[in-house]
Amino acid sequence: MSATMNPSAADVEMAPGIACQVRDLTVAYHVDGRDLTALRDVALDIHQGKITAIIGESGSGKSTLALALMNAVSKPGRIVRGSVAYRGMGDVIRMRPEQLRRIRGKSISMIFQASQNSMNPLTRVGKQLLDLARSHRMPNPRDVLREAAALATRMSLDADRVLTSYQHQLSGGMRQRVGIIFSLVLKPDILLMDEPTTALDVLSQSSVLEIVRSIQRERQLTTVLITHDMGVVAELADRVVVLYAGRVVEEAPTAELLRHPRHPYTRALIRAIPRLTGDPSQAKALEGQPPALASIPAEGCVFRNRCPHRMDVCETVLPKFAMDADAGMHRFACHYEEARA
Amino acid sequence: MKSLPARLVRRILGGILMILVVASFTFFLIHMIPGNPVEAKLAQLEIAGVQPLQAQHEVQAMYGFLPHQPLDVQYVHYMWQLLHLNLGKSITYAGESVTHLLLQAMPWTVLTVTSGIIVSFVVGILAGVIIAVYRERRISNGLTLFSTFLHGIPQLILALLLAYLFTTIWRIFPYGSPYNAALHPGWNLPFLGSLAFHAILPVAAYAISSYGGWALTMKSSVISVLGDDFILASELRGLTSRIRIGYIARNAILPLFTTLTLSIGFMFGGSVFIEEIFDYRGLGYMLISATGNLDYPLMAGSFLIITTAVITANILADFLYSAIDPRIRVQ
Numbered sequence: 214m215s216a217t218m219n220p221s222a223a224d225v226e227m228a229p230g231i232a233c234q235v236r237d238l239t240v241a242y243h244v245d246g247r248d249l250t251a252l253r254d255v256a257l258d259i260h261q262g263k264i265t266a267i268i269g270e271s272g273s274g275k276s277t278l279a280l281a282l283m284n285a286v287s288k289p290g291r292i293v294r295g296s297v298a299y300r301g302m303g304d305v306i307r308m309r310p311e312q313l314r315r316i317r318g319k320s321i322s323m324i325f326q327a328s329q330n331s332m333n334p335l336t337r338v339g340k341q342l343l344d345l346a347r348s349h350r351m352p353n354p355r356d357v358l359r360e361a362a363a364l365a366t367r368m369s370l371d372a373d374r375v376l377t378s379y380q381h382q383l384s385g386g387m388r389q390r391v392g393i394i395f396s397l398v399l400k401p402d403i404l405l406m407d408e409p410t411t412a413l414d415v416l417s418q419s420s421v422l423e424i425v426r427s428i429q430r431e432r433q434l435t436t437v438l439i440t441h442d443m444g445v446v447a448e449l450a451d452r453v454v455v456l457y458a459g460r461v462v463e464e465a466p467t468a469e470l471l472r473h474p475r476h477p478y479t480r481a482l483i484r485a486i487p488r489l490t491g492d493p494s495q496a497k498a499l500e501g502q503p504p505a506l507a508s509i510p511a512e513g514c515v516f517r518n519r520c521p522h523r524m525d526v527c528e529t530v531l532p533k534f535a536m537d538a539d540a541g542m543h544r545f546a547c548h549y550e551e552a553r554a
Numbered sequence: 555m556k557s558l559p560a561r562l563v564r565r566i567l568g569g570i571l572m573i574l575v576v577a578s579f580t581f582f583l584i585h586m587i588p589g590n591p592v593e594a595k596l597a598q599l600e601i602a603g604v605q606p607l608q609a610q611h612e613v614q615a616m617y618g619f620l621p622h623q624p625l626d627v628q629y630v631h632y633m634w635q636l637l638h639l640n641l642g643k644s645i646t647y648a649g650e651s652v653t654h655l656l657l658q659a660m661p662w663t664v665l666t667v668t669s670g671i672i673v674s675f676v677v678g679i680l681a682g683v684i685i686a687v688y689r690e691r692r693i694s695n696g697l698t699l700f701s702t703f704l705h706g707i708p709q710l711i712l713a714l715l716l717a718y719l720f721t722t723i724w725r726i727f728p729y730g731s732p733y734n735a736a737l738h739p740g741w742n743l744p745f746l747g748s749l750a751f752h753a754i755l756p757v758a759a760y761a762i763s764s765y766g767g768w769a770l771t772m773k774s775s776v777i778s779v780l781g782d783d784f785i786l787a788s789e790l791r792g793l794t795s796r797i798r799i800g801y802i803a804r805n806a807i808l809p810l811f812t813t814l815t816l817s818i819g820f821m822f823g824g825s826v827f828i829e830e831i832f833d834y835r836g837l838g839y840m841l842i843s844a845t846g847n848l849d850y851p852l853m854a855g856s857f858l859i860i861t862t863a864v865i866t867a868n869i870l871a872d873f874l875y876s877a878i879d880p881r882i883r884v885q
Contacts, residue, residue, distance in 0.1 A: 285790055288690070318791035331787035333801045335808075335880060348793045379880045395791060 227300055232403060232435040233259035233282070238295035240277050240286055240459075242506065249506040251277045251290065252459045259403070261300070262433040266450035266467070268440055268482065270503045274459040275439045276326070279407040282437065283317055284308065299403065319349045322401040324425075326408040328392025332380040338391055339376035342398065349399060357398055364394045368424050386417035393421070397428060404429070404436045410445065422449060443486050447471060455479050458504050458515040465543035475537075475545040478516050514548065522549035565872065569865045573858070574633070576865075580857040581632055584850055585625060595645065632854075641858070642851035646843060652855040655840065660859065662732060662836035663829065666753055667821045670760025675814065677761070678768020679807065685769065686776035698773070705766025710827040713759040717831050720755060727755050732834050756832045760821055771813060775806040808879055815871040819864040 227234050238255040241248040251274045259265050269275045280286045282297055284305040298304045302316055325331050333341055342361050346354035362372035368390045375383065375391060383391065389409075396404060406425065410418040426449060429436050438450055446453055446467065453470045455463040455478065463476040474480045481499040501519040509515055517527040526548050535551045537543040599609035623631075635642065641652035681697055688694045707715075721729035733739070734748040779785065779802050788798050825838030833839075837856055844852035876882040 283790055285786075287786075314792045314794070316792065317789075318793070323790050325783065325787060325790075327783040327787075330783040333784050333788070333805070335804050335878070336801075337880075344793055344797050345791055348791075348797060381881050392787075395787075 227298065228258070230261050231258045232261040232300050233437075234296075234298045235259075235282070236296050236298075238278075238281060238297060239293040240274070240281055241291055241293050243289040243291065244506075248293075250293075250459060250509065251506060252281065255295070255456075255459075255461055257454050257461055257464060259435060259437055260452060261435050263451040264429060264436040264438055264449050265452045265454065266438045266440060266446040267454045267456055268443060268446055269456035270441060272458075272503045272505065273456045275441075275456050276407055277459075278456065279323065279405055279437075279439045282405055283321060283323060284313055285317075301402075315349065318345065318395075318401075319399050320401055321403040321405065322396040322399065323405040323407060324393055324396045324409045326411055328409070329385050329388040330380075331392045331395065332388070334380050336379070337376070338378055338380070342376070342395070345395065345399070351399070360400075361394050361398045364397055365390075367428075368393070368420075386413060386420075389413055389417065389421060390424070393424065400432070402435060404434050405439070406436065407439045408441070409438075410440075410442075425449075443482055447486075455482070458509045460515055460546075462516065462547070463543075463545040465545075466541040469540050469543050473540065473543070475535075475543070475550045476516075476547050477520050477522055477549070479545075481519075514546075520549075522547075524548055524552075562873070565869045569869050572865055573862055574636075576861045577636060577854070577858055578629070578633065580854055580861075581629055582625075584853050584857075585628075587848065636858075641855040644844075644852045645849040646847040646852065652851045655852065656837070656855050656859055659835055659837050659840045662834045663822070663825050663838060666756045666828070666834065666836070667760060667818070667825060669753065669757045670764070671814070671817060671821060673757065673761040674763075674765040675768055675810075678765045679772045679810070681765070681769040682772020683776055683803070683806075685773040686780065689773075689777065697769070701766040701769040703766070704762055705770065707763065709759065709763040709824040710831075712763050713756070713828045713831045716755050716759050716762075728752055729832075732832075756828050756834060759828050759832075760824060763824065764817060764821070767813075767817075768810070771810055772806065775809055776802065779806045804878070808875075811871055811875050811878075815864070815867040818867045819860065822860045822863060 235255055235257045238252055239250065240252040241250045243249075255278065257265075257267075267275055267278060277286065277290065280290075281292060282305075284292065284297065286292055292306055295306065296304045297306055299316075299321065302320060305313060305316065305321075308316070332338060336344075339358060339361075342357055343354050346357035351357055358376065362376060365372040365375050370387060370390055375387065380388060393409075404425075409425070410421055413421060422445065425436075428434065438445070440446060450467045453463075453465060453467050454461055455470075455476065457478050463470070463474070463479045465473075465475075470479065471483060474483055478499075481497075484497045485499055486496060499519065504510070504515070504518070510517070512531060513529050514520070514527040514532050517523045520527065530548070532546040532548045532551065534544045534546050596609055596613050599612060600606060604612070632642075639653065641656070644650050644652050644655055647655055678701075681701060685694045685697050685701070717729065720727045728734070728751070732749065732752050733745060734752075737745045737748055739745055782805070785798070785802060788801055793801075822837065825836055826842050827838070828834070829836045829838040830842055837859055840852060841856040843849070844856060
């Protein structure tokens with residue numbers, strides 16, 4: 214927490230209540246001699262102590278965004294421009310490798326999509342926690358083990374057994390929770406979750422989400438939840454950022470977004486949620502496919518090919534964000550909606 | 555899970571059984587080679603004027619089995635003697651016991667083969683890591699090409715080439731004996747130094763011929779481990795590069811241990827050429843001279859040693875593997 218309280222390290226001006234500010238973030242993958250843009254000019258604010266969800270289909274660039282938030286995009290990908298500034302830490306894109314390493318896992322940590330396989334198969338869990346503690350020069354590595362045991366107990370795991378186990382001795386759900394222990398044990402300021410429940414069955418999903426929710430509330434943890442699941446978003450998130458083809462198309466508080474979605478893509482996503490009550494056929498799948506990296510339109514609106522309200526202007530002009538400040542800073546990028554408003 | 559000693563005893567018993575099976579196989583294989591030295595020797599003794607009965611006794615003492623007996627009786631006799639660790643007497647080395655000959659030959663081969671394996675394993679693994687880590691740079695491509703090239707040269711050609719280059723063209727290394735004959739063999743420094751100096755070329759022949767295989771296998775193993783989720787995770791958790799390299803190395807070397815044991819058999823095979831070229835009186839040399847002279851007992855004995863070495867190495871590797879891979883331990 215001390216890093217958050219220490220303003221001297223921050224060299225970026227940030228509005229109050231913002232923990233992380235992303236500007237102009239552009240990431241390209243170099244494939245077969247050309248650059249394919251996975252994220253273009255992404256700008257968003259992560260609010261302090263809140264859960265911000267980033268939602269998008271597969272191929273929308275959300276996993277790339279998760280990695281970019283830790284400046285961990287690996288070849289053939291590359292951060293072309295932009296900044297990812299954290300309060301009290303500065304811009305991770307411009308950090309030296311050693312400085313970056315010290316922040317990763319300590320101040321900013323991530324729960325992976327593949328948390329189940331996030332441990333070294335040849336070493337016991339406890340030993341790996343000690344490796345983590347030593348890497349971040351924790352004054353007393355034993356304390357880290359104690360904290361891990363407390364977290365394990367809280368997640369209804371047998372702490373002694375888990376800490377002395379190898380990865381293969383634990384079930385999928387247990388491993389996922391152990392992955393979460395790794396992400397929380399050093400008490401980070403920011404928690405990034407990249408599809409934390411995708412690989413789990415429904416029961417494990419809800420228990421994992423419950424645990425994350427309760428710890429987030431208790432520690433007022435600034436959290437970024439990256440997902441494709443609007444149901445999870447509705448349940449957990451305070452704010453939602455909708456990502457399509459590498460661009461932010463809408464951002465709003467969760468309740469506002471669910472009640473008054475403005476972008477046609479967001480509306481389609483919400484319509485696609487199956488209801489527990491009523492006719493399941495009311496859930497409508499969004500037609501068409503999200504564009505592949507190579508076929509994202511270079512100009513105009515990226516969503517126009519699947520949009521029911523397509524207009525001539527959508528072909529050539531990139532829609533600018535319209536902001537509805539009354540509705541909790543609700544912004545969206547759509548020519549049709551702007552014309553209607 | 556069974557206790558370690560129980561597993562060890564089981565594996566050793568299994569190993570002994572396997573050795574006996576292979577010994578039977580080689581017995582029949584050897585006896586199918588055209589030509590019959592026993593009858594030739596018998597005839598030779600009779601021509602020299604020895605009484606037929608006495609000649610038979612002499613031949614029996616020499617070979618460990620009676621000539622003219624059917625093959626199955628000879629086989630039972632051979633196996634019975636084998637169980638008493640009696641490998642019979644050599645034909646070419648007039649009446650010397652095969653066990654004695656093999657024990658004399660063994661250190662030369664074991665010394666050079668083991669050094670060769672260790673050198674090539676260590677150098678190959680380091681090269682493999684470098685190739686994998688810098689796989690987008692030119693040094694990696696060069697090293698891959700070089701390793702593939704060395705991997706492709708047959709051991710025989712390589713040994714001849716080394717001998718020709720370094721003892722004939724450039725007279726850097728001595729040729730023709732495993733140590734300076736003027737020195738007194740024993741635990742003294744000049745002798746051991748001369749031993750090591752003379753061994754450089756044969757060891758290099760073993761090492762260079764198997765280096766490429768290690769480098770290429772290690773390269774693909776490291777690349778596959780680098781793609782594993784837990785390596786990305788360890789990076790995103792901010793583990794120090796020292797700890798991360800440790801994670802990568804241990805996981806990547808693991809699959810190479812299986813190959814290591816197989817390579818021991820391969821190296822013994824190579825000793826046939828290399829000892830012939832560098833004039834080492836080791837097992838390979840024994841085997842080739844025994845084959846040339848149809849010296850059945852010596853041939854069978856040499857094969858037996860090689861078999862035993864491979865099987866022992868396999869058992870050892872199994873236990874070593876389970877010591878470093880917890881996933882095997884649990885089964």
